[in-house]
Amino acid sequence: MDFKLDEKEQKLWERAKQFTYEHITPVAHELEKKDEFPKEVVQKAYEAGLMNLHIPKEAGGPGLPLLSETLVSEATGYGCAGMATSIMCNNLAFAPLVIGATTEQLQKYVEPLITGKEVKFGSFCLTERDAGSDPAGMLTRAEKDGDEYIINGMKCWSTNGPVASLFTVFASTQPELKHKGLSCFMVPKTKGVKIGHIEKKVGQRNSVQSEVFFDDVRVSKDCLVGKEGEGFKIAMMTLDKTRAGIAAIATGVAQRAVDEAAKFAASRKQFNTEIGNFQGISFMLADMGARALGARWMTRYAAWLADQGQRNSKQSAMAKAFASDAAMQNATDAVQIYGGYGYIEEYPVEKLLRDAKLLQIYEGTNEIQRLVAGKTIIREDGEKDTGFVIKYEGKDGPLT
Numbered sequence: 001m002d003f004k005l006d007e008k009e010q011k012l013w014e015r016a017k018q019f020t021y022e023h024i025t026p027v028a029h030e031l032e033k034k035d036e037f038p039k040e041v042v043q044k045a046y047e048a049g050l051m052n053l054h055i056p057k058e059a060g061g062p063g064l065p066l067l068s069e070t071l072v073s074e075a076t077g078y079g080c081a082g083m084a085t086s087i088m089c090n091n092l093a094f095a096p097l098v099i100g101a102t103t104e105q106l107q108k109y110v111e112p113l114i115t116g117k118e119v120k121f122g123s124f125c126l127t128e129r130d131a132g133s134d135p136a137g138m139l140t141r142a143e144k145d146g147d148e149y150i151i152n153g154m155k156c157w158s159t160n161g162p163v164a165s166l167f168t169v170f171a172s173t174q175p176e177l178k179h180k181g182l183s184c185f186m187v188p189k190t191k192g193v194k195i196g197h198i199e200k201k202v203g204q205r206n207s208v209q210s211e212v213f214f215d216d217v218r219v220s221k222d223c224l225v226g227k228e229g230e231g232f233k234i235a236m237m238t239l240d241k242t243r244a245g246i247a248a249i250a251t252g253v254a255q256r257a258v259d260e261a262a263k264f265a266a267s268r269k270q271f272n273t274e275i276g277n278f279q280g281i282s283f284m285l286a287d288m289g290a291r292a293l294g295a296r297w298m299t300r301y302a303a304w305l306a307d308q309g310q311r312n313s314k315q316s317a318m319a320k321a322f323a324s325d326a327a328m329q330n331a332t333d334a335v336q337i338y339g340g341y342g343y344i345e346e347y348p349v350e351k352l353l354r355d356a357k358l359l360q361i362y363e364g365t366n367e368i369q370r371l372v373a374g375k376t377i378i379r380e381d382g383e384k385d386t387g388f389v390i391k392y393e394g395k396d397g398p399l400t
């Protein structure tokens with residue numbers, strides 16, 4: 001077993017860390033106060049080759065594995081989870097297309113967006129006001145009309161919605177079939193696509209989310225991704241991949257909390273000694289470090305499984321829940337170690353706390369991750385004969 005990254009991965013990891021050090025960490029705190037989309041930084045990330053890594057070579061991308069994406073997400077997430085979300089959002093928006101679209105469709109709709117000088121964005125539009133954890137309840141409809149579909153509905157929380165050129169929209173083509181009636185469409189920014197309210201958030205302010213309205217939007221039938229009725233399956237296959245990306249951003253936040261807290265504990269003195277010398281603080285740091293380490297390897301394992309072509313629903317759900325809980329706990333502990341200084345804006349850890357919370361909510365709340373993981377465990381492992389029962393078998397059969 002080898003825990004080392006290969007040479008290409010190691011170079012990408014170093015490049016992403018260097019990018020974070022130069023372009024994200026120094027500006028993240030100030031930029032988030034403006035509550036604006038950090039276009040300049042994202043443009044630089046695009047020029048540095050840190051975006052759209054999963055787009056296949058035939059469609060103009062580098063065709064890198066999911067593990068590579070998680071390296072960039074962890075490194076950028078270390079600097080700022082909001083900026084990492086802005087930078088990595090195309091992974092979420094384009095993943096359904098990489099999964100379900102033909103090479104010709106990718107060449108026509110995605111390639112022009114990822115090969116120009118200026119960075120362009122996609123936006124993933126699944127969630128609606130009354131359909132969050134349960135997307136089967138969505139109201140957006142797509143009706144076939146000759147060689148076109150007409151899309152009507154409204155999506156919310158669409159990350160990068162206000163700056164997007166292409167929307168990956170899930171809509172019902174057969175509402176009576178619930179989730180089996182959902183279909184996936186690529187919708188260019190065209191007549192009838194309107195951006196609504198832009199959300200004001202507690203954290204991750206270096207990313208942008210909005211409502212998107214689709215009013216009688218006509219798209220050609222070649223904007224359908226896969227077949228009619230395959231939308232739900234495509235969405236779930238997408239999330240199996242992209243949840244590893246969120247877990248990676250969370251790992252970055254969890255590690256940053258360890259590093260900031262350790263630096264502070266090594267210099268802050270009370271009772272004539274550095275507070276890191278108190279066992280209460282060093283034990284806290286040990287637990288924080290263990291959480292970050294666990295999050296990293298669960299994330300990389302979930303990505304590696306996908307790269308081997310293996311089903312990873314359980315592992316990516318577990319990694320997302322574990323890593324985002326780790327980020328939240330580590331951020332809370334870092335604030336505690338900073339004492340009063342942890343609670344004011346001039347120090348780095350209050351932002352970690354605000355940014356981490358969202359990681360437990362978006363791309364499926366952690367309750368939904370536990371639902372996915374729990375159901376899979378019961379299905380896959382519930383029937384397994386562990387040999388344990390035999391040990392306790394009495395003469396009248398297994399003891400219960």
Ligand SMILES: Cc1cc2nc3c(=O)[nH]c(=O)nc-3n(C[C@H](O)[C@H](O)[C@H](O)COP(=O)(O)OP(=O)(O)OC[C@H]3O[C@@H](n4cnc5c(N)ncnc54)[C@H](O)[C@@H]3O)c2cc1C
Binds near residue numbers: 126159201364
């Ligand atoms: C900043 C941000 C960015 C986002 N970006 C995108 C995006 O780009 N594209 C997109 O489509 N969506 C996006 N989302 C939407 C996000 O994925 C949803 O908010 C999330 O899935 C939860 O849906 P909800 O907010 O409607 O909560 P609800 O589904 O209403 O859940 C409310 C509470 O009930 C719990 N709950 C629900 N069902 C169950 C259950 N079966 N068992 C146990 N508990 C349950 C939830 O865990 C939660 O605690 C984003 C959200 C935010 C906040």
